Amino acid sequence: MSKQWLREHKKDHFYKEAKRTGHRSRASFKLMQINKRFKLFKKGNRVVDLGAAPGGWSQVAKELVGEKGTVVAVDLVRIEPIEGVIFIQGDMTAKTTREKVLEEMDVADIVISDMSPKLSGNYSMDQARSAYLVEHALDFAIMVLRPGGNFVTKIFEGEDFPDLLKEIRDRFNNVKVFSPEASRKSSSEVYIVARGFKGRRKDDIEDELDTPDEEAPKDAPEDWV
Ligand SMILES: C[S@@+](CC[C@H](N)C(=O)[O-])C[C@H]1O[C@@H](n2cnc3c(N)ncnc32)[C@H](O)[C@@H]1O
Numbered sequence: 001m002s003k004q005w006l007r008e009h010k011k012d013h014f015y016k017e018a019k020r021t022g023h024r025s026r027a028s029f030k031l032m033q034i035n036k037r038f039k040l041f042k043k044g045n046r047v048v049d050l051g052a053a054p055g056g057w058s059q060v061a062k063e064l065v066g067e068k069g070t071v072v073a074v075d076l077v078r079i080e081p082i083e084g085v086i087f088i089q090g091d092m093t094a095k096t097t098r099e100k101v102l103e104e105m106d107v108a109d110i111v112i113s114d115m116s117p118k119l120s121g122n123y124s125m126d127q128a129r130s131a132y133l134v135e136h137a138l139d140f141a142i143m144v145l146r147p148g149g150n151f152v153t154k155i156f157e158g159e160d161f162p163d164l165l166k167e168i169r170d171r172f173n174n175v176k177v178f179s180p181e182a183s184r185k186s187s188s189e190v191y192i193v194a195r196g197f198k199g200r201r202k203d204d205i206e207d208e209l210d211t212p213d214e215e216a217p218k219d220a221p222e223d224w225v
Contacts, residue, residue, distance in 0.1 A: 051115030
Protein backbone atom coordinates (compact mmCIF):
# COMPACT_ATOMS: atom_id res chain seq x y z
CA MET A 1 0.00 0.00 0.00
CA SER A 2 1.71 3.23 -1.10
CA LYS A 3 1.61 6.47 0.92
CA GLN A 4 -0.21 8.12 -1.97
CA TRP A 5 -2.88 5.35 -1.96
CA LEU A 6 -3.38 5.86 1.79
CA ARG A 7 -3.66 9.65 1.34
CA GLU A 8 -6.26 9.25 -1.45
CA HIS A 9 -8.11 6.59 0.52
CA LYS A 10 -8.46 8.85 3.57
CA LYS A 11 -9.86 11.68 1.44
CA ASP A 12 -12.46 9.30 0.04
CA HIS A 13 -16.08 10.23 0.84
CA PHE A 14 -17.24 6.68 1.61
CA TYR A 15 -14.17 5.99 3.75
CA LYS A 16 -15.05 9.08 5.85
CA GLU A 17 -18.70 8.03 6.00
CA ALA A 18 -17.73 4.54 7.19
CA LYS A 19 -15.63 6.09 9.98
CA ARG A 20 -18.38 8.53 10.91
CA THR A 21 -21.17 5.93 11.04
CA GLY A 22 -19.12 3.23 12.80
CA HIS A 23 -19.00 0.87 9.81
CA ARG A 24 -15.96 -1.30 9.28
CA SER A 25 -15.30 -0.60 5.63
CA ARG A 26 -16.32 1.64 2.76
CA ALA A 27 -17.61 -1.60 1.20
CA SER A 28 -20.53 -1.40 3.67
CA PHE A 29 -22.04 1.32 1.49
CA LYS A 30 -21.98 -0.91 -1.57
CA LEU A 31 -24.26 -3.42 0.15
CA MET A 32 -26.52 -0.63 1.47
CA GLN A 33 -26.81 0.74 -2.08
CA ILE A 34 -27.49 -2.72 -3.52
CA ASN A 35 -30.21 -3.30 -0.95
CA LYS A 36 -31.73 0.15 -1.43
CA ARG A 37 -32.13 -0.59 -5.14
CA PHE A 38 -33.18 -4.28 -4.98
CA LYS A 39 -34.77 -4.75 -1.52
CA LEU A 40 -33.16 -8.12 -0.91
CA PHE A 41 -33.12 -8.38 2.88
CA LYS A 42 -36.04 -8.97 5.23
CA LYS A 43 -36.15 -9.20 9.01
CA GLY A 44 -35.47 -12.77 10.15
CA ASN A 45 -33.55 -13.77 6.98
CA ARG A 46 -30.69 -16.30 7.08
CA VAL A 47 -27.62 -14.90 5.32
CA VAL A 48 -24.21 -16.29 4.31
CA ASP A 49 -21.52 -13.65 3.67
CA LEU A 50 -18.54 -14.95 1.65
CA GLY A 51 -15.26 -13.00 1.74
CA ALA A 52 -16.44 -11.09 4.78
CA ALA A 53 -13.29 -9.44 6.17
CA PRO A 54 -13.04 -6.89 7.71
CA GLY A 55 -16.78 -7.30 8.29
CA GLY A 56 -18.53 -4.33 6.68
CA TRP A 57 -21.12 -6.39 4.77
CA SER A 58 -21.76 -8.68 7.74
CA GLN A 59 -22.44 -5.65 9.94
CA VAL A 60 -24.92 -4.25 7.42
CA ALA A 61 -26.54 -7.66 6.83
CA LYS A 62 -27.01 -8.15 10.58
CA GLU A 63 -28.61 -4.69 10.90
CA LEU A 64 -30.98 -5.54 8.03
CA VAL A 65 -32.09 -9.00 9.26
CA GLY A 66 -32.48 -7.90 12.88
CA GLU A 67 -32.34 -9.94 16.05
CA LYS A 68 -34.25 -12.89 14.65
CA GLY A 69 -32.08 -13.11 11.55
CA THR A 70 -28.83 -15.07 11.26
CA VAL A 71 -25.58 -14.17 9.53
CA VAL A 72 -22.73 -16.62 8.91
CA ALA A 73 -19.55 -14.90 7.69
CA VAL A 74 -16.56 -16.63 6.05
CA ASP A 75 -13.10 -15.39 5.13
CA LEU A 76 -9.52 -16.56 4.72
CA VAL A 77 -8.54 -14.02 7.37
CA ARG A 78 -9.96 -13.44 10.82
CA ILE A 79 -12.35 -10.62 11.58
CA GLU A 80 -13.00 -8.86 14.86
CA PRO A 81 -16.16 -10.40 16.33
CA ILE A 82 -19.51 -8.80 15.38
CA GLU A 83 -22.37 -9.30 17.79
CA GLY A 84 -24.83 -11.84 16.43
CA VAL A 85 -22.60 -12.91 13.52
CA ILE A 86 -21.09 -16.42 13.37
CA PHE A 87 -17.62 -16.31 11.83
CA ILE A 88 -15.80 -19.18 10.10
CA GLN A 89 -12.18 -18.77 9.02
CA GLY A 90 -11.48 -20.76 5.87
CA ASP A 91 -11.14 -20.96 2.12
CA MET A 92 -14.49 -21.15 0.32
CA THR A 93 -12.93 -23.11 -2.52
CA ALA A 94 -12.25 -25.95 -0.03
CA LYS A 95 -14.89 -28.56 0.66
CA THR A 96 -14.00 -28.62 4.38
CA THR A 97 -14.90 -24.93 4.71
CA ARG A 98 -18.16 -25.36 2.80
CA GLU A 99 -19.06 -28.21 5.15
CA LYS A 100 -18.36 -26.04 8.21
CA VAL A 101 -20.64 -23.34 6.84
CA LEU A 102 -23.39 -25.88 6.13
CA GLU A 103 -23.11 -27.13 9.72
CA GLU A 104 -23.96 -23.61 10.90
CA MET A 105 -26.60 -22.93 8.26
CA ASP A 106 -28.03 -25.64 6.03
CA VAL A 107 -30.64 -23.43 4.35
CA ALA A 108 -30.19 -19.73 3.57
CA ASP A 109 -32.41 -16.97 2.18
CA ILE A 110 -29.51 -14.91 0.83
CA VAL A 111 -25.89 -15.59 -0.18
CA ILE A 112 -23.71 -12.52 -0.65
CA SER A 113 -20.14 -12.72 -1.93
CA ASP A 114 -17.66 -9.86 -2.03
CA MET A 115 -14.72 -12.28 -2.42
CA SER A 116 -11.76 -10.79 -4.26
CA PRO A 117 -8.45 -12.34 -5.20
CA LYS A 118 -5.20 -10.71 -4.13
CA LEU A 119 -4.56 -8.38 -7.03
CA SER A 120 -1.48 -9.20 -9.12
CA GLY A 121 -1.70 -6.18 -11.42
CA ASN A 122 -2.10 -8.50 -14.41
CA TYR A 123 -5.69 -7.76 -15.34
CA SER A 124 -6.53 -10.93 -17.21
CA MET A 125 -5.13 -13.07 -14.39
CA ASP A 126 -7.02 -11.08 -11.73
CA GLN A 127 -10.20 -11.31 -13.77
CA ALA A 128 -9.80 -15.10 -14.12
CA ARG A 129 -9.23 -15.46 -10.37
CA SER A 130 -12.29 -13.35 -9.64
CA ALA A 131 -14.32 -15.56 -12.00
CA TYR A 132 -13.01 -18.67 -10.21
CA LEU A 133 -14.27 -17.27 -6.88
CA VAL A 134 -17.64 -16.42 -8.45
CA GLU A 135 -17.96 -20.03 -9.69
CA HIS A 136 -17.42 -21.27 -6.13
CA ALA A 137 -19.80 -18.72 -4.65
CA LEU A 138 -22.47 -19.74 -7.18
CA ASP A 139 -21.96 -23.47 -6.52
CA PHE A 140 -22.29 -22.82 -2.81
CA ALA A 141 -25.39 -20.67 -3.31
CA ILE A 142 -26.97 -23.51 -5.29
CA MET A 143 -26.16 -25.88 -2.42
CA VAL A 144 -27.58 -23.74 0.39
CA LEU A 145 -30.29 -21.41 -0.97
CA ARG A 146 -33.96 -22.13 -0.54
CA PRO A 147 -36.00 -21.90 -3.75
CA GLY A 148 -36.84 -18.20 -4.21
CA GLY A 149 -33.64 -17.14 -2.41
CA ASN A 150 -31.29 -14.36 -3.53
CA PHE A 151 -27.61 -14.23 -4.52
CA VAL A 152 -25.27 -11.24 -4.86
CA THR A 153 -21.73 -11.55 -6.14
CA LYS A 154 -18.90 -9.23 -7.03
CA ILE A 155 -17.18 -9.94 -10.32
CA PHE A 156 -14.48 -8.20 -12.36
CA GLU A 157 -15.69 -7.48 -15.88
CA GLY A 158 -13.74 -9.37 -18.53
CA GLU A 159 -13.51 -12.47 -20.62
CA ASP A 160 -15.35 -14.84 -18.26
CA PHE A 161 -18.12 -12.40 -17.39
CA PRO A 162 -20.67 -13.22 -20.16
CA ASP A 163 -20.57 -17.00 -19.49
CA LEU A 164 -20.94 -16.57 -15.74
CA LEU A 165 -23.79 -14.14 -16.19
CA LYS A 166 -25.49 -16.66 -18.47
CA GLU A 167 -24.97 -19.44 -15.90
CA ILE A 168 -26.51 -17.27 -13.17
CA ARG A 169 -29.43 -16.28 -15.45
CA ASP A 170 -30.09 -19.95 -15.96
CA ARG A 171 -30.54 -20.53 -12.22
CA PHE A 172 -32.39 -17.39 -11.06
CA ASN A 173 -35.59 -15.73 -12.24
CA ASN A 174 -34.40 -12.13 -12.18
CA VAL A 175 -30.75 -11.15 -12.73
CA LYS A 176 -29.32 -7.63 -12.95
CA VAL A 177 -25.81 -6.19 -13.19
CA PHE A 178 -25.31 -3.24 -10.86
CA SER A 179 -22.50 -0.83 -10.20
CA PRO A 180 -22.93 0.85 -6.80
CA GLU A 181 -21.91 4.48 -6.48
CA ALA A 182 -19.62 3.41 -3.62
CA SER A 183 -17.45 1.32 -6.01
CA ARG A 184 -14.32 3.26 -6.93
CA LYS A 185 -14.53 5.01 -10.29
CA SER A 186 -11.30 3.30 -11.39
CA SER A 187 -12.57 -0.18 -10.50
CA SER A 188 -13.83 -2.68 -13.04
CA GLU A 189 -15.85 -4.53 -10.41
CA VAL A 190 -19.59 -4.89 -10.81
CA TYR A 191 -22.18 -6.82 -8.81
CA ILE A 192 -24.52 -9.45 -10.16
CA VAL A 193 -27.78 -9.34 -8.25
CA ALA A 194 -29.80 -12.53 -8.76
CA ARG A 195 -33.27 -12.92 -7.27
CA GLY A 196 -35.60 -15.90 -7.16
CA PHE A 197 -33.44 -19.05 -7.08
CA LYS A 198 -35.11 -21.69 -9.26
CA GLY A 199 -34.13 -24.54 -6.91
CA ARG A 200 -31.67 -27.42 -7.04
CA ARG A 201 -31.62 -29.84 -9.96
CA LYS A 202 -30.84 -33.54 -9.89
CA ASP A 203 -27.40 -33.00 -11.52
CA ASP A 204 -26.42 -30.49 -8.74
CA ILE A 205 -26.64 -33.28 -6.19
CA GLU A 206 -24.60 -35.66 -8.37
CA ASP A 207 -21.92 -32.93 -8.91
CA GLU A 208 -21.71 -32.32 -5.18
CA LEU A 209 -20.98 -35.96 -4.43
CA ASP A 210 -18.22 -35.93 -7.07
CA THR A 211 -16.49 -32.71 -5.91
CA PRO A 212 -12.88 -33.37 -4.82
CA ASP A 213 -11.59 -31.51 -1.78
CA GLU A 214 -9.10 -29.27 -3.55
CA GLU A 215 -7.83 -25.91 -2.35
CA ALA A 216 -6.99 -24.42 -5.75
CA PRO A 217 -6.70 -25.47 -9.40
CA LYS A 218 -3.67 -27.58 -10.35
CA ASP A 219 -2.07 -24.73 -12.32
CA ALA A 220 -2.68 -22.09 -9.63
CA PRO A 221 0.23 -19.78 -8.82
CA GLU A 222 1.75 -20.06 -5.34
CA ASP A 223 0.14 -16.88 -4.04
CA TRP A 224 -3.33 -18.02 -5.07
CA VAL A 225 -6.11 -16.91 -2.74
C1 LIG B 1 -13.09 -6.79 -0.74
S1 LIG B 1 -12.79 -7.86 0.63
C2 LIG B 1 -14.39 -8.00 1.34
C3 LIG B 1 -14.89 -6.78 2.06
C4 LIG B 1 -16.10 -7.05 2.90
N1 LIG B 1 -17.28 -7.35 2.06
C5 LIG B 1 -16.47 -5.90 3.80
O1 LIG B 1 -17.51 -5.29 3.61
O2 LIG B 1 -15.72 -5.64 4.75
C6 LIG B 1 -12.56 -9.42 -0.16
C7 LIG B 1 -12.29 -10.56 0.79
O3 LIG B 1 -12.38 -11.80 0.08
C8 LIG B 1 -11.61 -12.74 0.81
N2 LIG B 1 -11.37 -13.96 0.02
C9 LIG B 1 -10.67 -14.09 -1.12
N3 LIG B 1 -10.63 -15.38 -1.51
C10 LIG B 1 -11.34 -16.09 -0.60
C11 LIG B 1 -11.64 -17.47 -0.44
N4 LIG B 1 -11.18 -18.37 -1.33
N5 LIG B 1 -12.38 -17.87 0.62
C12 LIG B 1 -12.81 -16.95 1.52
N6 LIG B 1 -12.55 -15.62 1.44
C13 LIG B 1 -11.82 -15.19 0.40
C14 LIG B 1 -10.33 -11.95 1.10
O4 LIG B 1 -9.61 -12.53 2.17
C15 LIG B 1 -10.90 -10.56 1.43
O5 LIG B 1 -11.00 -10.37 2.83
